[in-house]
Amino acid sequence: MAYIEGNKEKGCIFCQKPQADKDTENYILYRSTWVYVLMNKYPYNNGHLMIAPYRHVPSLRDLREDELAELARVLRKCEIVLEEVFHPAGFNIGINLGKAAGAGFAEHIHVHIVPRYQGDTNFMAVIGETKTIPELLTSTYQKLLSYFK
Template sequence: MDYLWSPWRYRYVAAGVKDERCIFCAAADARDDSQSLIVLRSRKTFVILNRYPYTSGHLMVVPYAHQATLAASELETLAEMMALAQRIEQALETLYHPDGYNLGMNIGRAAGAGIAGHLHLHVLPRWIGDTNFMTTVGETRVQPEELTTTYQRLRAALGT
């Protein structure tokens, strides 16, 4: 599991050091959702495509509030995160017909969070055999689809 979350985290850490702005807050504030890869905006949270996906369709559900923990988050926000995860599951099912899904939060840097200060829920489709392939090729990830294509398809599937 630790391995699963590691490929993109170093790039996020590197990016964070460079401009020192929380990437989730920066994305939420930016005007161009297609540039930020925000697929959907809801009341308390938004859905953003992972720029360094583990698999095609790797999304994150992120609260607008910059909070690091579940305890610091409003119950309404957490409920909306799960409701969006439900919609994402359905969209991914339609688009990619995966064999399964990973949903996960890494809370704190010791747990593997790339952006430790801002809570986020990873949702990604999985296929039988994708981990076997991954362990063989090290940190090279499977990216059979261009991000811009994934973005357009997910926006359509989520009805935004």
């Protein structure tokens, strides 16, 4: 239900969230000059992060060199923080470019960082129990926030 309701959000969440000045409510963990890091509200796994530029652009070719360089540096920071906090066995890092590739918000590029743990393939157990998600997200947010700082 939470997932279905979430899809009804109007407009571009990757533009709205950083402008809202509610970083805790929006699970924004880190802001740099051109990009920011937020937690996915519907995580595939514990610690599922996303990096997005502030600018509303759909693909890598639209990013300036400084945005692209910063995106890579922040991606590295996410890897380091997630390793320190959760000690995952691996990561899936990727971008869904276009609706056909599975992008929920195809108009605003964002990178997914999904930590992987041994035996975590049944991710439905994580997203299925919707009542546990708010607490899980909040505690994960606070834990990660201290490391990003």
